[in-house]
Amino acid sequence: MLKTTSQRLISSQASTTLRRAPANKTPSRAPQPVGQAPYPLPTSSRGVERRRLDDMHHGIARYLKRLTYAPLNNPTRILELGSGTGAWSVEAAETFPSAEVVAADMSPLPETLNVPPNLTFKQMNFLDPFAFHPGSFDVVHMRFVMIHLPNPDVYIHRLASLLRPGGWLLLEDVNHTLLDANRPVGPGVQALYRGYREYMHKQGVDPQVGAQLKNMLERSKEFSEVKEVVIPCYMNPRSTEDPALQDLGEILKYSIDGVYVGIMEKVGPAGGITPEILRGWRREVNDPERDLRIDMHLTWSKKL
Numbered sequence: 550m551l552k553t554t555s556q557r558l559i560s561s562q563a564s565t566t567l568r569r570a571p572a573n574k575t576p577s578r579a580p581q582p583v584g585q586a587p588y589p590l591p592t593s594s595r596g597v598e599r600r601r602l603d604d605m606h607h608g609i610a611r612y613l614k615r616l617t618y619a620p621l622n623n624p625t626r627i628l629e630l631g632s633g634t635g636a637w638s639v640e641a642a643e644t645f646p647s648a649e650v651v652a653a654d655m656s657p658l659p660e661t662l663n664v665p666p667n668l669t670f671k672q673m674n675f676l677d678p679f680a681f682h683p684g685s686f687d688v689v690h691m692r693f694v695m696i697h698l699p700n701p702d703v704y705i706h707r708l709a710s711l712l713r714p715g716g717w718l719l720l721e722d723v724n725h726t727l728l729d730a731n732r733p734v735g736p737g738v739q740a741l742y743r744g745y746r747e748y749m750h751k752q753g754v755d756p757q758v759g760a761q762l763k764n765m766l767e768r769s770k771e772f773s774e775v776k777e778v779v780i781p782c783y784m785n786p787r788s789t790e791d792p793a794l795q796d797l798g799e800i801l802k803y804s805i806d807g808v809y810v811g812i813m814e815k816v817g818p819a820g821g822i823t824p825e826i827l828r829g830w831r832r833e834v835n836d837p838e839r840d841l842r843i844d845m846h847l848t849w850s851k852k853l
């Protein structure tokens with residue numbers, strides 16, 4: 550029998566699926582070539598970038614005290630697009646041990662990750678057609694990835710197509726803009742954002758997508774419920790008396806700093822971001838007189 554294009558894609562990609570190997574065998578997670586993607590950060594599964602992403606995940610998890618605000622009811626298939634270090638996928642697999650969790654990213658999972666038996670990995674570029682059957686997941690999670698994808702409005706339909714009716718899309722991102730409650734943001738922050746935004750726009754992506762997620766999801770008409778929580782991440786611990794928000798703000802500050810150090814090689818010269826601009830940004834972010842924050846937008850939407 551002739552296979553359809555999507556069946557061929559699915560069977561050809563199945564060979565890249567990594568299952569947990571028997572205890573004495575290390576699974577091969579050698580990087581494989583994927584198409585070009587406008588992603589300016591270093592590979593997520595190694596070194597400083599891995600540590601940054603893991604610390605950020607654990608900081609967010611400490612704050613949320615849950616995997617998601619969505620009322621998940623014994624999901625059987627969960628997909629994480631942009632699994633990075635695998636931290637969220639592992640947590641999902643441990644929270645729902647009878648569910649099958651699929652982590653997908655262009656970067657392989659870290660070699661040393663302890664992969665639960667119900668977690669598999671697929672290497673892919675999200676700009677290519679998905680190698681999954683439409684409507685085959687109860688949950689699709691994507692955090693800090695939409696900000697790197699062109700045409701997010703269109704992309705939401707691609708994500709929705711992966712869900713069964715009643716399934717949940719968990720879309721989470723920051724709005725990549727520091728806001729100062731007291732006064733205009735300083736020249737360092739302004740210069741850094743100008744360069745970063747220009748670079749991102751040239752790549753066809755929008756670093757301010759976070760604040761638009763809810764509207765986009767509603768506009769898509771793919772969901773019966775669209776919910777959102779906006780969490781302010783304060784760069785200055787004096788901006789809030791809530792110790793949990795202070796902890797989250799500190800983690801996000803350190804993580805965003807890591808983003809800017811991480812993108813310097815690719816974005817620095819192209820976006821006109823000099824080390825002096827980065828130093829100015831850092832001074833202002835740590836200025837005790839300022840009240841800078843960045844907003845994290847967590848959405849959960851139920852597929853029609």
Ligand SMILES: C[S@@+](CC[C@H](N)C(=O)[O-])C[C@H]1O[C@@H](n2cnc3c(N)ncnc32)[C@H](O)[C@@H]1O
Nearest residue numbers: 586588593602631633654655673674675692693
């Ligand atoms: C900022 S990291 C976030 C990782 C993880 N979601 C988290 O919250 O820690 C973005 C991830 O998306 C992946 N990514 C970005 N663009 C991609 C694309 N076009 N195809 C596949 N993966 C992509 C990167 O490799 C990276 O692991």
